[in-house]
Amino acid sequence: MSGLKNIKILTVAGMLTAITIIAGFFKIAVSDILEIRFSTLPIAVAGAFLGPGAAAVVGAAGDIGGFLIRPTGPYFPGFTLSGALTGLIFGLCLHKKDGSSPGIFRVISGVLINTVLVKMLLDSLWLSMLYGKGGVWAVLSVRFLKELVMIPVNIILIMAITGPVFSVLNRSRSAPVVRS
Numbered sequence: 001m002s003g004l005k006n007i008k009i010l011t012v013a014g015m016l017t018a019i020t021i022i023a024g025f026f027k028i029a030v031s032d033i034l035e036i037r038f039s040t041l042p043i044a045v046a047g048a049f050l051g052p053g054a055a056a057v058v059g060a061a062g063d064i065g066g067f068l069i070r071p072t073g074p075y076f077p078g079f080t081l082s083g084a085l086t087g088l089i090f091g092l093c094l095h096k097k098d099g100s101s102p103g104i105f106r107v108i109s110g111v112l113i114n115t116v117l118v119k120m121l122l123d124s125l126w127l128s129m130l131y132g133k134g135g136v137w138a139v140l141s142v143r144f145l146k147e148l149v150m151i152p153v154n155i156i157l158i159m160a161i162t163g164p165v166f167s168v169l170n171r172s173r174s175a176p177v178v179r180s
Helices: 007-025 038-052 053-069 078-092 105-131 136-174
Strands: 027-029 035-037
Touching: 007 038, 007 053, 035 105, 038 053, 038 078, 038 105, 038 136, 078 105, 105 136
Parallel strands: none
Antiparallel strands: 027 035
16 A cells, blocks of 8 residues: 555556546446446456555545445445455455566456455345345345356456556566656
8 A cells, every 4th residue: 555655656546546437337237236337347457557455445436436426326335345345356366566467367366256255245235235125145146147247258358458558568667768
């Protein structure tokens, strides 16, 4: 989290938070308890680039910011916790100290851990507490298929974004600095 004192890291975290908020607006609502969203993607990118602490802040701030800009229901702090845990999980799985791109194994493990712990278990618990639709298992049974379908989609999207961005970052790090 000490990285958030660096202005470049803070700027990137702010931009990824804004992208998280915007991506949260683009959703496919099937019902009160079933939505397809892509706001996990910028949080995963934050985890890969910034590490677990900063990515957790991006996830939590993205949830709060999205609620403040366009609330789609009552505010529930459980979803803020879910956003922070998503950032933490992806930061732990995808971030590498040497600044290299995460491999497919790291991406798959991050997506699987996040899907099972956060998306299936915690989010189903939060939705059952909010809407009381037959308990956690009833909500989970509705969300299970959607989350299974989203696993390969999230893996492909994370690999498609992190690989090229890391190569651009590595080229810009090795490029000579031109001063005028």
